[in-house]
Amino acid sequence: xxxxxxxxxxxxxxxxxxxxxxxxxxxxxxxxxxxxxxxxxxxxxxxxxxxxxxxxxxxxxxxxxxxxxxxxxxxxxxxxxxxxxxxxxxxxxxxxxxxxxxxxxxxxxxxxxxxxxxxxxxxxxxxxxxxxxxxxxxxxxxxxxxxxxxxxxxxxxxxxxxxxxxxxxxxxxxxxxxxxxxxxxxxxxxxxxxxxxxxxxxxxxxxxxxxxxxxxxxxxxxxxxxxxxxxxxxxxxxxxxxxxxxxxxxxxxxxxxxxxxxxxxxxxxxxxxxxxxxxxxxxxxxxxxxxxxxxxxxxxxxxxxxxxxxxxxxxxxxxxxxxxxxxx
Numbered sequence: 009x010x011x012x013x014x015x016x017x018x019x020x021x022x023x024x025x026x027x028x029x030x031x032x033x034x035x036x037x038x039x040x041x042x043x044x045x046x047x048x049x050x051x052x053x054x055x056x057x058x059x060x061x062x063x064x065x066x067x068x069x070x071x072x073x074x075x076x077x078x079x080x081x082x083x084x085x086x087x088x089x090x091x092x093x094x095x096x097x098x099x100x101x102x103x104x105x106x107x108x109x110x111x112x113x114x115x116x117x118x119x120x121x122x123x124x125x126x127x128x129x130x131x132x133x134x135x136x137x138x139x140x141x142x143x144x145x146x147x148x149x150x151x152x153x154x155x156x157x158x159x160x161x162x163x164x165x166x167x168x169x170x171x172x173x174x175x176x177x178x179x180x181x182x183x184x185x186x187x188x189x190x191x192x193x194x195x196x197x198x199x200x201x202x203x204x205x206x207x208x209x210x211x212x213x214x215x216x217x218x219x220x221x222x223x224x225x226x227x228x229x230x231x232x233x234x235x236x237x238x239x240x241x242x243x244x245x246x247x248x249x250x251x252x253x254x255x256x257x258x259x260x261x262x263x264x265x266x267x268x269x270x271x272x273x274x275x276x277x278x279x280x281x282x283x284x285x286x287x288x289x290x291x292x293x294x295x296x297x298x299x300x301x302x303x304x305x306x307x308x309x310x311x312x313x314x315x316x317x318x319x320x321x322x323x324x325x326x327x328x329x330x331x332x333x334x335x336x
Contacts, residue, residue, distance in 0.1 A: 011123075011124055011140075011144065011146060011147055012068040012069075012122040012123075012124065013066070013067060013068055013124050013125065013126060013140055013144060014067070014068050014069045014070070014071060014121055014124070014126070015060065015064075015069075015070045015071070015125065015126050015128060016070075016071045016073060016115055016118070016125055016126070016127050016128065017056065017071070017072055017073065017128040017130060017132075018073040018074075018108065018111050018112070018129065018130065019053060019072065019073070019130045020074070020075060020130075021074075021075075021077040021079075023048075023049055024075075024077045026076075027075050027076075027077060030104055031104075031106055034104075034249045034250075048306070048313070050304075050306070050320060050321075051317065051321065052304075052317075052321055052324055053130060054079070054081060054332070054335055055133065055321075055325075055328050056128070056130070056132075056133055056134075057070075057335065058324075058328035058330070058332045058335075059133050059134040059135060060134055060332075060334075061332040061333060062137075062328060062332075063134045063135070063136055063300075064134055066139070066140055068122055069088050069089075069090055069120075070088055070089050070090065070334075071092050071118055071125075072089060072090065072091050072092065073092045073093075073094070073111060073115075073118075074092070074093060074094075075093070075104075076093050076094075076095075078091065080336075081335050081336055083333065083334050083335055083336050086333055086334050088334075092118055092119075094111065096118070096119070097119065098110065098111065098114045098246075099114070099117075099246075101247070102247060104249070105246070105249060106249055106250050107248055107249060107251045107252070108129070108251065108257075109168075109245055109251055109256070109257045109258070110245065110246040110248070112257060112258035113231075113242050113245065113246060113257070113261075115127065115231065115258075116228045116231035116232060116235075121228065123147065123227060123228050124144050124149070124225070124226075124227060125225075125226055125228070126143050127223065127224045127226060127258070128223050129303070131303055131306065132222060132301060132302070132303050133301065133302050133304065134223075134300065134301055135295070135297075135299060135300060135301060135302050135327070136299065136300050137300070138300050138301075142274070142278060142300060143223070143225045144225055147227065148271060149224075149225035149226060149227060149265055149271050150271065150272050150273075150274040151224075151225065151262065151265065151266060151271040151273075151274055152197070152198060152201075152218070152220060152274055153186075153189075153192055153193045153198075153271065153273070154193075154198055154201040154204050154205060154217065154218035154276075155182070155193075155205050155207075155209070155215065155217060155218070156201075156204055156208070156215070156216045156218045157208065157215045157216055158173075158215065158216040164253045167254070168251075168253070168255050168256065168257055169216065169259075171241075171254065171255065171256045172256050172257065172259055172263065173213075173215075173216060173263075175238055175241060175256055176214055176260065176263050176264070176267065177213045177214055178238075179237065179267070180214070180267040181212060181213065182208075182209075182211055182212060182213055182214045183210075183212060185266075185267045185269075186205070186209060189269040192269065192271065192272075192273050193205050195273045197273045197274060197275045197276065198273070198276055199275075199276045199277065201218065201276060204218070214263075217263050217266060220276070220279065221303045221305065222279040222281065222301050222302075222303055223279075223301055224258070224261075224262055226262075227265065227270065230261050230264055230265050230268075230270070231261055233264065234260060234264055238256075238260075241256055242256065245257075277299065278299065278300050278301065279299050279300060279301035279302060279303070280294060280297065280299045280301075281302070281303045282294055282302060282303065282304050282305065283307055284304070284305070284306055284307070284311055284316050285311055286310070286311045286312075288311075288315075288316050288319055291319060291320065291323060292323065295323045295324075295326070295327055304320065
């Protein structure tokens with residue numbers, strides 16, 4: 009039986025005056041992350057839709073999750089496009105929210121979302137032709153099971169990763185998980201990272217699982233399981249208006265699927281991760297590569313944003329010059 013696969017993408021217009029007015033009513037706590045670059049707009053969203061239409065035409069529906077703002081160019085009458093506001097699916101007690109964690113942890117509540125879905129941040133893009141099997145084998149999500157050790161650097165994200173594995177280690181033991189699905193962990197599809205699993209296999213608890221900052225394949229049932237098992241942890245996270253050092257995030261869902269063995273191994277070369285820096289000349293070769301997905305991550309304010317933005321749009325325009333049916 010052929011299974012439907014939906015895409016979910018979350019987006020924020022960091023320049024929307026109404027959104028800014030509401031955001032200004034709340035102040036991030038001393039452990040929270042309300043940095044400006046978390047919300048600034050790269051004006052490249054149309055290329056996400058162009059990439060999907062050209063390289064993933066098999067997608068069932070696209071759920072576009074937003075605070076309420078909609079790009080002026082977006083064709084909202086496209087039959088595959090479903091506009092979803094935060095208030096449509098996130099419980100009222102968690103709203104308003106300016107935290108991606110709250111949005112992500114509640115995705116399973118979106119009305120009519122298919123059991124199998126792929127989650128995209130707005131900096132994840134499809135760059136080359138994909139098939140359904142790049143994301144799911146039947147109802148089984150595709151993923152990579154790779155152990156790693158998190159080296160603390162004092163960032164909020166380090167704390168969140170630590171919190172994630174405190175939760176995971178309550179329910180799973182590393183050696184037992186790997187022994188049960190040995191050949192999913194020790195597969196040549198992990199490439200050079202196979203050595204990680206060899207080195208860290210003896211540990212009883214998970215020191216970490218490598219997170220590929222790329223589109224994630226999920227079963228909705230996983231979200232229900234984790235909410236049932238760890239309601240208080242997820243509930244507390246969702247009460248935070250901004251990303252907080254005490255949070256967990258949607259990576260917990262990914263790790264849970266892996267630990268249950270609910271995944272099919274995927275080649276680690278299927279996507280590439282890129283961080284903007286003062287020198288972004290490597291972007292050209294990234295756009296010319298054969299990888300299927302990319303992440304263009306804006307993690308710093310220490311570079312010329314406008315210059316990097318122009319370069320990125322120029323490269324996208326060269327890659328996807330034709331309008332999609334999602335544009336007016």
